[in-house]
Amino acid sequence: MxxxxxxxxxxxxxxxxxxxxxxxxxxxxxxxxxxxxxxxxxxxxxxxxxSDITHDICAAVHPMAVASPFLRAFDLAARGVEALAPDVSYAHPLDGGRAALAHRGLEETCAGLGPDGPRWRRLMEPLLEHSAGVVGMVLSPQRAVPGDLAAASAFARRALAHGTRLAAAGFRTEEARALLTGVAAHAVGPLPSLASGAVALLLGHLAHSGGWPVLRGxxxxxxxxxxxxxxxxxxxxxxxxxxxxxxxxxxxxxxxxxxxxxxxxxxxxxxxxxxxxxxxxFRYGPGAAKADFLVSGPVPWADPAVGRAGTVHLGGTQAEMWRQETRTARGTATDEPFVLVVDPAVADPGRAVSGKRPVWAYAHVPNGDRRDAVELVRARIERYAPGFSDTVLAQRGISAHEYENHNPNYVGGDIGAGxxxxxxxxxxxxxxxxxxxxxxxxxxxxxxxxxxxxxxxxxxxxxxxxxxxxxxxGIRKAPPLGPESTPPAAPKRRSAN
Ligand SMILES: Cc1cc2nc3c(=O)[nH]c(=O)nc-3n(C[C@H](O)[C@H](O)[C@H](O)COP(=O)(O)OP(=O)(O)OC[C@H]3O[C@@H](n4cnc5c(N)ncnc54)[C@H](O)[C@@H]3O)c2cc1C
Structure with missing residues (x-):
């Protein structure tokens, strides 16, 4: 035995x-x-x-994987796992056919933000310069003094400015305010908050470096x-x-x-x-209500430039997102929740087969919410992409309440595990x-x-x-993780008795 x-x-x-x-x-x-x-x-x-088309059931977009010290050492690319980053990391449509875009290029993003371009640059540039320090500090056990104090200080000052009500004065235009708040909403909690500010800065600056890629296939x-x-x-x-x-x-x-x-x-x-x-x-956060669609073509966004983005945030203005996310976190259902949409074929055309493609979307809802995701999400997409429903060939929804049956870690549909x-x-x-x-x-x-x-x-x-x-x-040294590395000899095993 x-x-x-x-x-x-x-x-x-x-x-x-x-x-x-x-x-x-x-x-x-x-x-x-x-x-x-x-x-x-x-x-x-x-x-x-x-169909033969692969749908990501949970995670679809991987800015953190590209930045992760563990996954960098493991070297996904050398093992044939290709990260495909779209030119536009994320987009934020607003009513009236307007939209703000976060390009991979900081220059292009600033150019598109008009009077807020210089402010966006001042926000992101120091984080990009200290990106290794920022990532090292955030993706750590968070129990020690950060190794890169310049990175920590740049990050902390910006988190205070953009993770509190001061954020309303951070930008002049609704487009720039909404663009950053959409990223803050990835914290899935009340807005604004220091935690959401930190999330916005981490993911926001990664959009201009490694990008927000999907994985080929x-x-x-x-x-x-x-x-x-x-x-x-x-x-x-x-x-x-x-x-x-x-x-x-x-x-x-x-x-x-x-x-x-x-x-x-x-x-x-x-x-x-x-x-x-x-x-x-230990407290669990709001839930996710996930919808998967098989559609007959690209999402018909009112502003076609939004179609260049891999990820699209649907939450309206900063004030609307602050209201929706805070109500949701307090357990009150809203008919117009924050929704994230991913069209993976934008960056990975191989996911579209015979003109059909997957669309991945989820809404932030109160923990344990029983509403079906499909109608909730579809109505939100229609608002910014009229005619989307006509492209839907098949759909299914998983409510926040049901998510725990798929994965016990998603307590009440909390995809953040806390x-x-x-x-x-x-x-x-x-x-x-x-x-x-x-x-x-x-x-x-x-x-x-x-x-x-x-x-x-x-x-x-x-x-x-x-x-x-x-x-x-008693092993203090990190084992080698790269594909070519040879593992160390096995340590002495404990005897059976
Ligand atoms: C809809 C959705 C969208 C997301 N989108 C993104 C995204 O785009 N990008 C991103 O970076 N992250 C995203 N996330 C979050 C990301 O998926 C999670 O943060 C990540 O998967 C957490 O990893 P984990 O290993 O801690 O737990 P999990 O990935 O949840 O894995 C836990 C595993 O443990 C198993 N398990 C639980 N209990 C038991 C038991 N008693 N016995 C045996 N097995 C058990 C579960 O079945 C599961 O396989 C998303 C999550 C969801 C649900």
Whole structure:
């Protein structure tokens, strides 16, 4: 009979897979369990509506993946996973056929923003100059003084100016105000807030560097590349296995859970009562109601320039978005929610087959909202792209309430695995010096509920694995992650008794 693996990972989202790569590359035997029939979590893709066209079920756009120190070292491109960034990273249509565009080029963006061009440049240029420092600070365990103080200071000053009501005075034109607020809305919470300001600055400046790419063929390609590497280093996957109790996992030296605090509390009966109470205080954010469409042509945006963008934010003016997002975060449903739309074929023409293409969209709704996404999202798109409904060949919606059935990590449809409040942005999941550890020896959390939080970057998984390598195996050196690198010799295994 095979002995227990060194490491067990529960959940195979990008963070579970990143943890798996890091552990397997350190020469450890890794087993991974996934409740769904396929691996990938937020990276899953499916051919819906009996067509050959792949729809990204969750994540579709990958500015964080391009910037992520873990994924850069892993080198997706060298493994055939191609990031395709559109010329226009994101667009924000307004009523009356107007729109603001964030081009990859800062110059072009500033030129399009008229009197606010110089302000946009002053906002973004210092962040672009210090991009490595900004990314290093945000995509970190967030428990230490930032290494690049110039980057931290540029970032903090701008977060204060654009994450508070001062933001209303930040720009003169409605276009520029809406353009930045649409990015802030990715924080999925009340607006304005310091957390949303930080999100706007991180994603906003990445739009002008690596861009906001989709992956050729769909996000699942990234999951496949990570899984291939794990298998090549001896890792074993068990799909269709929902773990309900840690005791099902035998006696590995380390268990890494790609789960939320609710998931951890559910599988770990041995947790001390005090810690269990702290987990229960962890707050989940608003939900996402997702719609998938198969359409007969590009989205007929009132301003055709919007069609050059991979991602489109539908939220109206800054004041409208502040109102909608704040109401949604407080649990009040609005008929005109913030909606994100992605037309992946703009950057990846191969996703359009015989004139048909996928359109991906979701609305921000109160946690647990039961409304069907399709009508909600369609009405919003129609407002800025009249005639969209006539192009729809097939559609399906997943309500926020239903999302948890697809993936237990999306509690009430919260796709961020925890509200992005200021406290929870820096002290997730609880206030522990090493945020990945739990009171149970050898048991770690590695999901987006830990720093640096949501998004496809794999950093939570990688950083949790580094912590477990240090604490459980005495391995302090980061294992090599690149495709050509040779893993170190396996550390000495614990004897069976
Ligand atoms: C609609 C939607 C759109 C998004 N868009 C983007 C985007 O464009 N760009 C971006 O960067 N991010 C996006 N995200 C967010 C991104 O997908 C998540 O932040 C990311 O997937 C989190 O990774 P994770 O590994 O922590 O968790 P997940 O990806 O959620 O993976 C957790 C895994 O654990 C499994 N699991 C849970 N409980 C158990 C159990 N008890 N036993 C076994 N397995 C279990 C789940 O099935 C799942 O596979 C989106 C998410 C959604 C839902």
């Amino acid at each position: 095979a002995s227990d693996p060194d490491v067990v990972i529960v959940g195979t989202g990008p963070n579970g897979l990143a943890a798996g790569v890091t552990m397997a590359r350190a020469g450890l035997r890794v087993d991974l369990y996934e409740q769904a029939r396929s691996i990938g979590g937020g990276l899953r893709g499916e051919s819906l509506f009996d 769909g996000s699942a390609r990234m999951a496949e590349a990570l899984a291939d590497d794990i298998r090549a280093h001896g890792g074993v996957f068990h799909t269709g296995r929902r773990i309900t109790d840690l005791r099902e996992l035998g006696r590995p030296r380390a268990v890494l859970l790609d789960l939320t605090p609710k998931g951890l509390a559910g599988v770990a009966p041995g947790l001390p009562a005090g810690y269990r109470r702290r987990l229960a205080r 509200a992005m409040t200021l406290v929870q942005s820096v002290l997730r999941p609880t206030a522990r010096l090493d945020p990945y550890t739990t009171p149970l020896r050898g048991v770690y959390l590695c999901s987006a509920s830990t720093p640096p939080g949501p998004g496809v970057h794999g950093m939570s998984g990688h950083l949790a694995a580094r912590s477990a390598l240090r604490r459980e195996f």
